[in-house]
Amino acid sequence: MTGPLSRTAAIVGAAETDRIGKLPDMSRLALHAEAAKNALADAGLKLSDVDGLFTCVAGPNELSEYLNFVPRYVDGTSVGGCSYMIFVRHAVAAIAAGYCDVALVVHGESGRSWIDMEPQGTAASPAGQFELPFGVAAAPTTYSIPVLRHFHQYGTTKRQMSHVPAATREWALLNPRALMHSAGRITPEDVEASPMVCYPFNKLDCCLVADGGGALVITSAERARDLPTRPIHILGTGEATAHRQIAMMRDFTTSDATVLSGRQAFAEAGLSPADIDHLMLYDAFSFTPMMFLEDLGFVAKGESGSFFSETRRAPDGTTIYKTGPGGDLPVNTNGGGLSYCHSGRYGMFAMLEAVAQLRGTAGERQVQGLATSLVHGPGRQFAAASTVILSNV
Amino acid sequence: MNETKPPYGGALPKPTPETQAFWDGTMAHKLMLPWCTECGKPHFYPRSICPFCLSRELEWREASGRGKLHTYVINSKAAKGFTTVPYVIAVVELDEGPRMMTNIVIDDPTPEKLPIDAAVEVVFDDVTEAVTLAKFRLVQP
Numbered sequence: 012m013t014g015p016l017s018r019t020a021a022i023v024g025a026a027e028t029d030r031i032g033k034l035p036d037m038s039r040l041a042l043h044a045e046a047a048k049n050a051l052a053d054a055g056l057k058l059s060d061v062d063g064l065f066t067c068v069a070g071p072n073e074l075s076e077y078l079n080f081v082p083r084y085v086d087g088t089s090v091g092g093c094s095y096m097i098f099v100r101h102a103v104a105a106i107a108a109g110y111c112d113v114a115l116v117v118h119g120e121s122g123r124s125w126i127d128m129e130p131q132g133t134a135a136s137p138a139g140q141f142e143l144p145f146g147v148a149a150a151p152t153t154y155s156i157p158v159l160r161h162f163h164q165y166g167t168t169k170r171q172m173s174h175v176p177a178a179t180r181e182w183a184l185l186n187p188r189a190l191m192h193s194a195g196r197i198t199p200e201d202v203e204a205s206p207m208v209c210y211p212f213n214k215l216d217c218c219l220v221a222d223g224g225g226a227l228v229i230t231s232a233e234r235a236r237d238l239p240t241r242p243i244h245i246l247g248t249g250e251a252t253a254h255r256q257i258a259m260m261r262d263f264t265t266s267d268a269t270v271l272s273g274r275q276a277f278a279e280a281g282l283s284p285a286d287i288d289h290l291m292l293y294d295a296f297s298f299t300p301m302m303f304l305e306d307l308g309f310v311a312k313g314e315s316g317s318f319f320s321e322t323r324r325a326p327d328g329t330t331i332y333k334t335g336p337g338g339d340l341p342v343n344t345n346g347g348g349l350s351y352c353h354s355g356r357y358g359m360f361a362m363l364e365a366v367a368q369l370r371g372t373a374g375e376r377q378v379q380g381l382a383t384s385l386v387h388g389p390g391r392q393f394a395a396a397s398t399v400i401l402s403n404v
Numbered sequence: 405m406n407e408t409k410p411p412y413g414g415a416l417p418k419p420t421p422e423t424q425a426f427w428d429g430t431m432a433h434k435l436m437l438p439w440c441t442e443c444g445k446p447h448f449y450p451r452s453i454c455p456f457c458l459s460r461e462l463e464w465r466e467a468s469g470r471g472k473l474h475t476y477v478i479n480s481k482a483a484k485g486f487t488t489v490p491y492v493i494a495v496v497e498l499d500e501g502p503r504m505m506t507n508i509v510i511d512d513p514t515p516e517k518l519p520i521d522a523a524v525e526v527v528f529d530d531v532t533e534a535v536t537l538a539k540f541r542l543v544q545p
């Protein structure tokens with residue numbers, strides 16, 4: 012049983028900015044514009060074909076002005092890094108309702124060079140009153156808060172968690188665009204020997220910080236047939252938001268938003284975890300995909316540590332992870348936020364990798380025989396979540 | 405002594421109408437919680453309506469100041485104004501039920517010294533003349 016919106020829309024354009032990494036020559040808006048231009052070229056469409064605009068690091072007002080066009084449907088949902096997966100869900104609904112025909116979902120962020128970016132939050136907001144005064148600084152101090160509770164409750168270990176960045180790096184070594192492409196293998200010991208940032212996170216438990224952008228073009232399944240690229244069908248989507256401040260998380264070992272979002276996406280797609288060939292689990296930190304693997308139902312609660320750390324030896328003596336190249340369940344095949352790039356709102360990059368894998372254009376890291384991919388991400392620190400299930404058939 | 409103390413450089417809260425009584429409480433070294441007289445539950449952070457039943461019938465009561473160390477991190481990269489690293493950012497579960505973010509006041513923090521669910525009690529840190537933060541320390545057995 013699938014939901015009524017399953018397969019009603021498809022991704023027909025997908026592209027990144029020309030470069031990612033350190034781009035002090037490009038503003039936040041310039042990154043958006045380049046990503047939009049590239050994705051439209053990929054789709055074989057013009058800006059004048061677009062009538063729906065979905066964007067959040069630049070607001071829809073700013074971006075319609077900058078690109079000089081007038082969309083008739085706008086969405087500026089801004090709940091953190093998963094906003095781009097949520098936009099895919101909203102675009103499906105808007106297209107099905109006839110509110111727009113061609114949706115442009117655009118991300119750009121000067122996360123490293125900080126050109127035309129603004130700090131968030133005020134001293135009078137709940138976070139400004141009840142979290143920031145206790146020395147909460149960048150994301151490593153808040154994303155890390157649930158981890159020791161998970162360790163305590165399920166016996167998960169730091170060593171198990173240290174395998175996540177090591178497995179993810181294996182993919183980056185196969186991806187020439189990954190910022191860590193030439194940085195070499197890392198072991199769990201390397202992760203734990205890297206500088207301490209915020210216990211239990213060492214530096215290599217934390218994502219990269221980069222400038223970059225990307226965009227998707229989405230249209231009806233019917234119109235997609237007439238366009239030049241292989242359409243990537245949207246089978247099911249989900250979204251939820253549960254809180255804003257990390258200390259308000261109801262249960263530090265479970266993301267309520269992930270559970271609800273995943274349930275909606277699987278129900279709409281008429282699928283279960285066993286049907287998923289490829290996973291993009293937004294890895295802001297080493298622990299993040301562990302929480303998602305459990306809360307999406309791929310493993311039982313408390314079993315992600317052993318799943319990510321289990322390895323076998325290849326004939327040539329190298330280590331093969333279940334989630335790495337040659338493994339049973341490929342996860343974060345671009346190298347992830349940990350080793351590919353992370354702009355601050357990474358969700359777009361996770362979507363783009365799923366599209367590349369399903370199109371069969373992922374080069375040396377291409378996984379063979381894929382039919383389905385699930386993309387899942389958080390917004391802020393496990394506060395919001397979104398899930399998108401895609402297929403190439 | 406006051407003249408030699410450097411000015412506090414950390415983030416300071418700006419109270420809103422629904423939180424003012426909490427911050428007045430910490431100034432008086434009292435941990436005040438809003439209690440709902442409809443459903444009988446306290447909540448944190450302070451809101452204009454009860455987050456359990458949406459009642460506006462709230463009253464302030466002093467909490468015991470006792471709780472448990474629910475989860476925490478040991479931060480090595482100082483936030484603005486935090487001069488001593490590492491320091492502990494924790495979520496404490498109060499005996500009354502609500503959880504709050506805080507700092508655990510402890511010298512040379514290590515995971516070994518900070519078992520999850522350890523008993524803690526409130527201490528008040530007068531960071532400026534106008535702001536007192538509720539922090540916690542381990543209750544020595």
Ligand SMILES: [Zn+2]
Pocket residue numbers: 440441442443444445454455456457458459
């Ligand atoms: Zn109530």
